Amino acid sequence: MSRRWRTALAGIRVLGKAGFILLVTLFVLLVAGTLAGARFNLTRSLPVGLYWAVEQPIERKAYVRFCPPREGAFALAMERGYLSDWGGECPHGFPLIKRVAAIAGDSVEASDANVRVNGDPLPLSRFHDTDGQGRPMPRPRRDRKQLRASELWVMSDTNDRSFDSRYFGPIDRAWVKEVITPVLTWGPGGMLSGRAPHSS
Template sequence: MSVIVSNSKSGLGRFGNAIRFSICSLLTFFCLLFIFWLLVSYWGISYTYTGSLPSGIYVRSEGGITRGALVSFDPNKDDKLKAFLDEFAIRGSKYIWMKKVVGMPGDRIDISSDHVIQVNGQKLCNAKVFRIKPKRDVGEFHLVQYPFTVPSDEYYVLGTNQYSLDSRYFGTVSKRMILEVNEPLLTW
């Protein structure tokens, strides 16, 4: 009588290991995706990577809309803003945008002789107005006429990057478009 001894746990060998690895990888991926979904939807975690603000992870804040607050807004809630972003922004209007509030209702916004944004006569750092180009020829496109006073329930928002596409070009953001106030959790 002879006994056959095998070192292999199954007859599949390397192929079986590859299948197990693939299944474990997929399960890990879906678990991480579920955790990310929980963080975003339940705890108000969001992120930015566009360069308009410091890249990083932001968390929903219980504070109200104040000067200096970071706000997330949905450009699809305003037809004029949606059309502008779809024409001028690389990412268009399909995503939620996050910017810093620099102008409150009642503030006077103007452009200085050296093309720098002023709020109530004070020049802002990194807030020079540049010429922007549309994705296609649309002729003259003026959405913002300076000087103006920020209307009630609207906010003038800027990115911290001087080349950010923001209120300098598309005008104020209405309160009804703002989804939440954010604060940085981790930036890099």
């Protein structure tokens, strides 16, 4: 083997070790950040980016992470692949992240045209009869409902195709793992997009 090849192989080994060390370092930082409260969103249901878990009450417009049960519309969503049903920190996969649109005592009226909270229409809340593959979407009861103390209505304010309370109804507050707040976000409604999310 020529000296040139030996030098090249030695360089590759050095780069390989450096790359391995970098990957391990990034993994450690990711784990440490997650344990400290860092949360990453890659879905279109809210602005993509970095969020932080905070000790705050669940109020309107708050972002929450919650673990849905494997039943009803959620079971259908897992079967279709909208939601992951394995891995993650929930009994049935990863948490969902949504924005709270209505809380206990609020009046919610869902129709094909939109969702209204206390009479005010929410943006991006039109009901879609089918998903992107033409399959019928679940349709909970459409009458006006006053939320009980244990209920939350959650929506997306950035994606009108989000799988949210339009299709599974109100969620139970007990499902909520934590409230999160944006730190650095981009895309529709993100901090770096120049456009704030729609108000709820």
